[in-house]
Amino acid sequence: MAERTEERHAEKMRKKQAAHDRIVASKTIEKGLLIVHTGKGKGKTTAALGMVVRAIGHGGKVGVVQFVKGAMATGEKRVFDAFPEHVEFKPMGEGFTWDTQDRARDIAVARAAWEEVKRMIADPSYDMVVADELNIVLRYDYLPLDEVIAALGAKPEMTHVIVTGRNAPDALIEAADLVTEMTLIKHPFREQGVKAQAGIEF
Amino acid sequence: MAERTEERHAEKMRKKQAAHDRIVASKTIEKGLLIVHTGKGKGKTTAALGMVVRAIGHGGKVGVVQFVKGAMATGEKRVFDAFPEHVEFKPMGEGFTWDTQDRARDIAVARAAWEEVKRMIADPSYDMVVADELNIVLRYDYLPLDEVIAALGAKPEMTHVIVTGRNAPDALIEAADLVTEMTLIKHPFREQGVKAQAGIEF
Numbered sequence: 121m122a123e124r125t126e127e128r129h130a131e132k133m134r135k136k137q138a139a140h141d142r143i144v145a146s147k148t149i150e151k152g153l154l155i156v157h158t159g160k161g162k163g164k165t166t167a168a169l170g171m172v173v174r175a176i177g178h179g180g181k182v183g184v185v186q187f188v189k190g191a192m193a194t195g196e197k198r199v200f201d202a203f204p205e206h207v208e209f210k211p212m213g214e215g216f217t218w219d220t221q222d223r224a225r226d227i228a229v230a231r232a233a234w235e236e237v238k239r240m241i242a243d244p245s246y247d248m249v250v251a252d253e254l255n256i257v258l259r260y261d262y263l264p265l266d267e268v269i270a271a272l273g274a275k276p277e278m279t280h281v282i283v284t285g286r287n288a289p290d291a292l293i294e295a296a297d298l299v300t301e302m303t304l305i306k307h308p309f310r311e312q313g314v315k316a317q318a319g320i321e322f
Numbered sequence: 323m324a325e326r327t328e329e330r331h332a333e334k335m336r337k338k339q340a341a342h343d344r345i346v347a348s349k350t351i352e353k354g355l356l357i358v359h360t361g362k363g364k365g366k367t368t369a370a371l372g373m374v375v376r377a378i379g380h381g382g383k384v385g386v387v388q389f390v391k392g393a394m395a396t397g398e399k400r401v402f403d404a405f406p407e408h409v410e411f412k413p414m415g416e417g418f419t420w421d422t423q424d425r426a427r428d429i430a431v432a433r434a435a436w437e438e439v440k441r442m443i444a445d446p447s448y449d450m451v452v453a454d455e456l457n458i459v460l461r462y463d464y465l466p467l468d469e470v471i472a473a474l475g476a477k478p479e480m481t482h483v484i485v486t487g488r489n490a491p492d493a494l495i496e497a498a499d500l501v502t503e504m505t506l507i508k509h510p511f512r513e514q515g516v517k518a519q520a521g522i523e524f
Contacts, residue, residue, distance in 0.1 A: 125425070126424075126425055126426065129423075129425040130423045130424065130425070134423055137423070144518075146515060147515050147516060147517040147518075148515060148517060149514060149515050149516045149517065150516070150517060150519055151514075151516060153516070153519075153522065155522075157365060159505070161502040161503065161504075162369070162500065162502050163359060163365055163369035163372075163502050163504065165372065166368070166369040166370075166371075166372025166373050166375075166376070167364070167365035167368040167369040167372060167504075168368075168372070169368075169371070169372030169375050169376075170365075170367065170368025170369060170370070170371030170372040170375075170398070171368050171521060171522060173368075173371050173372075173375060173397060173398050173401045173402075174368070174371075174396065174397030174398055174520070174522070174524065175397060175520075175521035176397065176400075176401050177396065177397025177398060177399065177400035177401045178397045178400075178520040178521050180520075180521055194376065194379065195375060195376030195377060195378065195379025195380045196372070196375050196376055196379055197379065198378075198379035198380075199375045199378050199379045199405075200375075202404070203401075221331075221332045221335040221336055221339070222328075222332065223327070223328055223331040223332070224328065247521065280521065280522065293507065293508070296508060297508070297514065297516070298364065298508060298509055299506075299507035299508040300363040300364050300365050300504055300505065300506060300507060301363065301504075301505040301507050302363075302365065302502050302503075302504055302505075303361070303502065303503040303504075303505055304501075304502060305358075305495065305501035305502060305503050306495070306498060306499070306500060306501040307500055312351060312353075312499065313348060313349050313350060313351050314349060314351045314352070314353060314355070314499070315346070315349040315350060315351060315352060316349075317352055317355075318376070318377075318380040318382075319373060319376045319377035319380050319382055319449065319450060319482065320355065320357075320373060320376070320482060322376065
């Protein structure tokens with residue numbers, strides 16, 4: 121009986137492997153991807169940071185521009201600053217926009233961060249560029265959407281570009297190769313009164 | 323006209339800030355969270371890796387056990403191995419289960435990885451423990467679900483535990499503090515024949 125279970129399992133796994141091998145063999149293209157992490161759930165920025173880790177580990181050069189985070193000392197900044205030859209990490213925000221209450225200043229901050237992203241994207245020596253929370257800036261109309269879509273569409277063939285933030289505009293989703301929506305199923309902030317904690321939220 | 327727009331913006335942002343401040347003030351609890359990343363989309367493992375980066379940056383001690391990934395040299399392993407005082411990184415899998423086609427061996431591999439996770443969870447010197455792809459192992463019934471839920475439920479108060487993998491069992495979602503579902507909106511594998519690439523998938 122146990123033997124038959126083992127056999128059935130091996131047979132099932134052989135079929136799975138054959139199907140998997142066929143799929144892998146049919147996928148031969150290597151290209152830089154335009155990746156979007158959106159949705160109301162957690163994990164949009166952290167999943168981008170995880171991809172930065174992988175790119176660093178493979179010896180790549182990565183640029184990260186944060187549109188919302190600024191002066192606050194985050195865990196990610198401390199770690200990535202240990203790899204100055206591989207990561208240029210630039211928190212260029214000034215906190216959430218309601219901290220400043222000054223639309224003209226917010227626009228200027230967004231513009232400066234976006235110019236930095238454009239510079240990195242235009243330079244083919246970057247393997248990966250992360251525009252963290254760019255979607256939030258687009259949501260507030262702090263940057264012209266057309267300009268952003270055009271610059272992202274003109275990226276070098278092999279560069280991966282990752283854009284994060286809730287409320288990704290439709291035109292960005294349309295232009296992207298890979299879009300993931302992070303959906304909140306359960307959140308301790310809301311349900312248990314747990315505050316933002318080091319290592320999780322920053 | 324422009325001035326009125328500025329004023330309206332400032333007023334709107336003041337209200338947002340006040341609402342935000344009230345919410346933050348009401349959240350006072352610090353506690354270790356049981357976090358689950360599930361769903362068919364990308365970003366489950368990478369979002370966990372991003373949290374590992376943050377925890378390292380804050381001087382924490384992190385244990386990572388990978389239930390599926392094994393010998394393959396991943397980007398994350400190379401980076402985390404640069405922080406031996408902060409991360410214990412253990413890829414203990416043997417590839418996807420269909421690579422082995424041997425159920426008894428898969429169970430032994432899962433058991434060894436799980437014993438390592440249990441050891442880390444039981445040791446309060448770990449600030450964060452990641453059980454990467456544990457859900458896949460549970461899906462194949464390679465470990466008793468009751469035993470896993472009991473061990474996770476008995477974790478020290480301040481330890482964060484992150485479990486990843488599609489098809490998280492209901493009992494785990496029930497026990498968790500924070501659950502995020504990664505949903506696939508668009509995928510280049512499927513739609514464009516793009517293969518798994520360094521920096522993105524490994």
